[in-house]
């Protein structure tokens with residue numbers, strides 16, 4: 001990790017001019033495979049006594065820069081780029097949980113993650129125990145000897161209640177359970193490792209890419225979780241891996257640094273299941289990452305102005321944004337988002353579902369899409385789209401009411417954003 005600030009790391013970490021050409025832009029290494037120097041070299045790479053490029057399903061020099069850059073920005077030691085945010089969520093759990101195991105998960109999560117955890121993991125014999133994140137003690141209550149991880153989103157929509165990262169990470173440390181944070185909605189403005197999280201993951205599709213052109217994900221290892229001290233809980237890191245010449249990941253990683261978790265994810269899960277990020281997408285994400293700090297500033301500033309505008313509008317029932325929160329929920333937003341409240345918010349219009357849908361249909365500049373974190377402003381009606389797979393009880397638990405509209409406030413001029421909202425509200 002370097003001592004530079006995040007904005008500087010976003011431009012420089014992990015790369016300094018291509019040694020053979022001098023290229024300042026990170027080259028796109030659009031190759032499947034890499035010439036070995038000789039058979040000894042190839043053998044050393046395969047047995048992991050030397051780290052190097054073998055095959056792009058497992059590693060690639062363009063992806064490597066993205067991984068190093070985001071790991072450094074996050075305050076971690078290593079990262080693994082994958083094909084989507086979904087693949088990142090899947091691998092982050094699958095890397096340490098087997099059939100018969102469980103993990104405890106905040107009920108305030110993205111609908112796609114909820115489906116993956118509730119249904120696909122169930123089919124694999126891994127149980128997701130969903131708990132209300134408002135009370136951190138719920139994580140303790142759901143923990144038993146087979147609990148392998150805690151999982152949550154920093155700034156979940158549609159509740160927009162910031163997760164108690166430090167409180168839950170501390171409970172996890174008592175039991176030797178690592179906290180995995182999906183920080184997709186709060187890059188730069190929240191650093192989960194500073195508050196005790198062990199692993200972060202991102203859908204790079206959103207703010208990190210920032211331009212709505214590529215699907216990707218990344219898992220970042222803080223290097224701080226002591227897998228060895230808690231090895232009783234992690235047979236997959238402690239026992240010889242029959243899929244890799246009997247490697248014991250806690251031991252195999254020792255000469256390479258505190259990277260047992262991310263090393264195993266790369267050379268077993270990514271090798272076997274193959275959800276690799278395309279090098280071209282890694283290049284596009286690198287372009288996005290260069291400006292993510294600047295963009296986040298504008299997203300947050302614009303969202304504050306939109307929240308103030310909507311709050312005083314007669315057709316608005318409620319604005320769901322940290323600036324409108326109180327008490328412990330607000331305190332968490334202040335603690336973990338450092339005074340910035342992110343670019344996402346919810347608005348509940350008077351008139352329920354019909355009013356919400358009519359509002360979306362009248363928007364002219366906002367795009368009506370199933371996405372967040374684009375530079376452009378976006379809107380959607382979650383109950384009939386992103387969260388449509390949830391039953392009524394699950395919807396309420398996730399904080400989705402019928403008239404709820406989710407807004408992802410972009411970096412356009414604030415006057416134009418408010419003008420579009422204003423005309424769609426019928427003024």
Ligand code: PLP
Pocket residue numbers: 084085086087110112113153182184185202203204205215216217371372
């Ligand atoms: N995590 C969050 C918070 C998301 O909003 C999303 C997608 O919307 C994902 C994960 C999944 O990411 P992807 O669409 O890149 O698979």
